[in-house]
Amino acid sequence: MAVRGVKGVKDKYDCIVIGAGLGGLTCANRLARAGRSVLLLEQHSQLGGLATWFRRKNHIFDVALHGFPVGMIKTVRKYWSKDISGRIVQLKGIRFDNPQFQLQTTYDKVDFIKLLTGRFKVDQQTVDNFFAHVRAMNFYDDDGRTVGELFEEFFPGRDDIVRLLMEPITYANGSTLNDPAISYGIVFSNFMSKGVFTFIGGTDLFINMLEEELVKNGVDVRTKALVERIIYDGDKITGVVVNGETIRAGSVVSNANLKTTLLDLLDDGALSGKFRSETEAVRINNSSSQVYIGIKEGEKIEPIGDLLFTSVAEKFDTAKMLSKDVTSRTFSVYYPELRPGQDKYTIVSSSNSRYEDWADLSEEQYQADKKALAEDTLDRLEKYVPNIRSIHDHLEVATPRTFKRYTLHVDGSSFGTKFEGLPISQDLHKEVAGLFHTGSVAIIMSGWLGAANYGVIVANEVDRYLGV
Ligand SMILES: Cc1cc2nc3c(=O)[nH]c(=O)nc-3n(C[C@H](O)[C@H](O)[C@H](O)COP(=O)(O)OP(=O)(O)OC[C@H]3O[C@@H](n4cnc5c(N)ncnc54)[C@H](O)[C@@H]3O)c2cc1C
DSSP states (O other): OOEESSTTOOSEEEEEEEOOSHHHHHHHHHHHHTTOOEEEEOSSSSSSTTSOEEEETTEEEESSOSOBOTHHHHHHHHHTOHHHHTTEEEEOOEEEESSSOEEEEOOSHHHHHHHHHTTTOOOHHHHHHHHHHHHHOOGGGOOOOBHHHHHHHHSTTOHHHHHHHHHHHHHHHOOOTTSBHHHHHHHHHHHHHHOEEEETTHHHHHHHHHHHHHHHTTOEEEESOOEEEEEEOSSSEEEEEETTEEEEEEEEEEOSOHHHIIIIIBOTTSSOHHHHHHHHHOOBOOEEEEEEEEEOTTOOOOOOOSEEEEEOSSSOOHHHHHOSSOOEEEEEEEOGGGSTTOOOOEEEEEEEEOHHHHHTOOHHHHHHHHHHHHHHHHHHHTTTSTTHHHHEEEEEEEOHHHHHHHHOOGGGOSSOBOTTHHHHHHHHHHHSTTEEEOSSOTTTTOHHHHHHHHHHHHHHHHHHHHOO
16 A cells, blocks of 8 residues: 655656646556556645545545546546446436526436426527537637637526536536636536436545555555655756655656646746746636535434535626635535445535635634634525534534645645646646646546546656657
8 A cells, every 4th residue: 555755765767646636646557557667646644635535533524526427437447447437326316406496407418408498498409509519519629718608609698597507517617607618518518428426435435446556556656755846957857856855757747736836846947938927827726615514323314415506696606606705505415325334424515715715814713714604504504404403413614725735736726727727737748858747727627537537648648758
């Protein structure tokens, strides 16, 4: 299994991967399977990055397991193992509850077409055209349109439909109506093919199974290994400095935040002025806040759905969704079936948040605001679980500051960078020989599926660079 610290590492590897998020993990595994020697360095004590969990009392809380698209089955089967992909199952109870509509859906194409033509009374042709349009959207023919403009073309003036189509995706990747339509089209189509999926056994089992697979494939996996510097010799990347030690490598892949990688870790002089200023201009995606609620042993929650997209805002409004004055929350309800053999329930409430709203609060104000968020969340949850105040025995809040602390992401970003981060990430190895980046960027390369798939793409680039 993973070793703490860097004692006993080799002098040189074909590739050093910085960070064990899903992008870094998948990249490392793919390279090892291709016969490369790989060192995976994670600064935290646990692998997984944002795909993480934590234990409190007798509870296990999943942080980012609200759901992912069906494509995860294929990716995990192909690049990890059948045993792991065999545990992925569909979540069927997706609920919306807001002032504009209340409904339950399996969140797949068939059900959405039924909803749009039936309940929302859009004609069949328009719905078919919309689905055909988003399905055909391709990164290479981005027409520069925004998500808002796309909706206006197909569903003019229908802010109820905008909410239905947009709210879950905003939770899933932080995107807004002002982001490129292409980013929406790709992510929405991924979910719409078959719905929302989860991993039976929870995030802890998932990441532990990945770790076993990495070790079996020969990856040298190190935790508590903080990379401080990426070394550039004037011509190419030659290694890293980690926990004060220099380790050489034929290539380096960073799964750390794109801006941190290029502006903080990489040696000065490696980037041209133009590439550097383009990197500086990349906008960071938003962060999250969450409230974790553990249910007492012996207590039960009646089935209320798996994912509840709730809002008290009159209409879909990105600014309100990000506001510290929370109006929109996704409740993820984890029933005992998630971890068979354990009769445990937990609920995680998630909202999109801005780092700057939490960053500079005094400690006293920070604690008070966290408490207020927890209490307000229980108030909202009482609508679905009326006795929640008497049946919970653990209540805890994470803010953008928490996400920053555990992953070192700039501003605690939950979903990497905005769209303009993609060419910087993709072209990095053309700018600096031997240096690659993988992980959440540009909305489409984020979430569990996007990050894992990007790990594969980058591993193939690294393999080509290393040659025979
Ligand atoms: C609250 C929340 C809920 C989410 N829910 C979902 C969901 O339901 N479904 C979904 O698909 N996605 C979800 N996501 C998004 C998803 O979890 C992420 O997009 C994805 O896991 C990111 O993977 P990544 O490869 O970009 O790496 P990250 O997870 O960002 O990991 C990067 C890793 O690099 C490490 N690192 C950084 N700097 C260094 C350094 N200098 N040295 C060594 N290591 C370093 C970090 O510690 C971290 O482990 C959620 C995210 C959040 C925050």
